[in-house]
Amino acid sequence: MIPTPSQTVGPFFGFALPFENDAMSEPDGIRIEGQVLDGASEPVPDALLEVSQEDQFGRCRTDEEGAFHFLVRKPAAGYFDVTLFARGLLRHLNTRIYFPGEADAVLSSIDPERRHTLVARRDGNVLRFEVRLQGTDETVFFE
Numbered sequence: 001m002i003p004t005p006s007q008t009v010g011p012f013f014g015f016a017l018p019f020e021n022d023a024m025s026e027p028d029g030i031r032i033e034g035q036v037l038d039g040a041s042e043p044v045p046d047a048l049l050e051v052s053q054e055d056q057f058g059r060c061r062t063d064e065e066g067a068f069h070f071l072v073r074k075p076a077a078g079y080f081d082v083t084l085f086a087r088g089l090l091r092h093l094n095t096r097i098y099f100p101g102e103a104d105a106v107l108s109s110i111d112p113e114r115r116h117t118l119v120a121r122r123d124g125n126v127l128r129f130e131v132r133l134q135g136t137d138e139t140v141f142f143e
Helices: 105-109
Strands: 030-037 048-053 056-061 067-072 079-085 093-098 121-123 126-132
Touching: 048 067, 056 067, 093 105, 093 126
Parallel strands: 030 126
Antiparallel strands: 030 067, 048 056, 048 079, 079 093, 121 126
């Protein structure tokens, strides 16, 4: 029996990545940057994040420090849907990046102690967002 993609853990080949300007759905947009961290707070150097909302889509691989970035315009919804792919995950993870000051019924339904894991924080002209796969301040993931 041949395993399906959700039954394999890798190896994954990045020869088709990156696409030119894949992290820039809006070249003059707002910069969202951050890191993907594992349960020991170590960077995940080979994850892939996709953000989407309305007519925007961006894709970015993490570097050796687990860092990623996107250039986007703020969507009317106030958040981006995020899909995360990484070595060791049998299935992709789904979460959201909310802009500061934005909320909706989904964010309001999250335990108040954990909501901050979905909200980007302003750092000058940049929005910072960390994805923590496990441990303290683990990012809220959705089914």
